[in-house]
Amino acid sequence: MREPQSDPKIRKRREELTRFLRQEAAAQGFDLCRVTLPDSIPQAPERLQHFLDAERHGTMAWMEETKERRADPRVLWSDVRSVVMFGMNYGPDDDPRLLQEQPDKAAISVYARNRDYHDVIKGRLKEIATRFAARAGEDVKVFVDTAPVMEKPLAAAAGLGWQGKHTNLVSREYGSWLFLGSLFTTAELDIDTGEVDHCGSCRACLAACPTDAFPAPYQIDARRCISYLTIEHKGTIHPDLRPAFGNRIYGCDDCLAACPWNKFAEEAREMKLQARDDLKAPDIASLLTLDDAAFRSLFSGSPVKRIGRNRFVRNVLIAAGNSGLPHLIPLCSSLLDDASPDVRGMAVWALSRLMPAADFDALRQTRQAGETDDEVQSEWMRER
Template sequence: MHTAALKAEALASGFTTVRICRADEAWEAGERLAEFVAGGQHGSMAWMADTLVRRQHPTAMWPDAKSAVVVGLNYGPDIDPLAALERTSEGVISVYARNTDYHDLMKKRLKHFARAFVDKTGAEVKVFVDTAPLMEKPLAAKSGMGWQGKHTNLVSREHGSWLFLGVMLTAAELEPDAPETDHCGSCTSCLDICPTQAFPGPYKLDARRCISYLTIEHKGPIPVEFRAAMGNRIYGCDDCLAVCPWNKFAAVTAEMAFHPRPELKGPLLSELAALDDASFRQVFTASPVKRIGRGKFVRNVMIAIGNSRGTSLLPVVFGRIRDPDALVRGAAIWALSQLSPDEAKAHARAGLEVETDPEVMIEWQRIFDSARTG
């Protein structure tokens, strides 16, 4: 199958862009990943360490892979994601998660494209949309779709930072495209804007400090040192993507499935905090938010409420201090200490007397200690 026809087929399948690279050549991405894991910068994402060997190179996962067809789907927002950070009574959900889970949509299209490719070539294929130990971003950079910027995410001259990626590995030998060169230059906007200073240096990320990691992957209480920096971000963070100058060339996505649902454009923290397990699942049906569960999500909401400085939200906080989920209770106690330190101190002794979860007791003890020393 000629590469021009293959690319035309991919675009006809609904993808925004498509490029090709060799999947069996040596690359440096595997070494960088090993250093990342060895330094513990993957945090509690144990699956990265568990699958490290397979993840280091496409052929480590599938020895017969010869070529990679990388597809991208634009999800460019119609607003500046940074503007929502000023509306502190609302929660900010990352642009990619405000509607349908992109994994489902892209996987369906990629399978359709792959079937057509197999019918015409007879070559073996495997498709991936963040569903296996495969490094999509290095492959996309190798294919020329863009380059990995100083924030480690893919940047495209045509689409900015807003591309979902999928990969079809194949045993067929296809003509590769030329890789893209790095066009970041001296710009450090993505590094400078990070609220938690999650970048030890250009092209390096410490996931343990990243708000996307903390709000989505991190299972326990949010470390105290990062709570204020989270602001009203309750699922993910777009700051380093949104500030990239290359976004001036990005277009608003044509996919209605990626346009934000009205109820997720600027959801009120007070309403999100009131979600029980059933209502959480209902609100986030078919959304990637659903996978983190109600406990972690409302934990994030309570941190955002604490950062809002909105005393009108105190009744909401009191409603969660006796929440069945210890993760939520702990975050609610912290929110109370931020909104009304005096009330928090008044409740600290009673809270210590009735609490049994050690992590939540720590939150009450912190308030009690500050009352004694203050």
């Protein structure tokens, strides 16, 4: 905890630097900019350890490997004296859940429908950091999601919002639609008051989850979360969860979209990060035809590109299997010869859902014997 400074010159300098940061943040398109101390999340280590002990992080081994730095900003950078948290509203034009009514379309999470937000936000933060460092004569570091920083607890401590029952940040001004970024500095700044929880008895986000990924309010099990499974998880997705994916092929916005506070995001939204038209509701059929080169071209500059073509097409095949659309059968069948076992396995699963039982059994008789991968073999043998 920082001791209060009685020197008027020190107070004035803090006020000037803080005001300068907020002006720069607004100029760079950020909607929120508030400051907290590096020791403002003392509960974080215990909560993170509980999450890891329960193995709710799934295959994200990096969370265990970086837990000390993640739980305490001072471990990440011992010289930090102030943590500045930034928020940018990215509220969509309409409710992304409406796309579930179009089984021939694929649902890509709202945040991934344009340029990679890591690049967008980090570029703007670097501009702010450069100007601030020159003005303050202090050291700075900027982070956007990829570094071991617990951005949501820090944002809550700074007063941008509170962590809702879906574990994401909720703002009274912008609902659940906020990109977050942080600036660590050796400068002393004016500290803001943290936000209190305004969820009350509401459980809309919990009820909205298609896979029941919340063991309790304010807790998430990534192993059941569609966002984790479609983006972070490699290999086979448990067959019991696949039907709940619907047409979600990259991420899931349901718990965010259900938040009643989003009405304020809609009122305040400015068109800072416009979604690409071709990513708002792409045809599942067209996505099934993507080879590696076409995938890279389509998602150039997009966060989707990071998961690679094979994992992406795996996800699209799950959506195809859930679609109930027979015209997708030839496209799924063409992927039975794909070089990736993950793709072949999901092609088998999709066909088992789309084809009449007798036709699928006949296909199995002709194709199964030539399959060398154990996981794909298990898909052929799985009961319909």
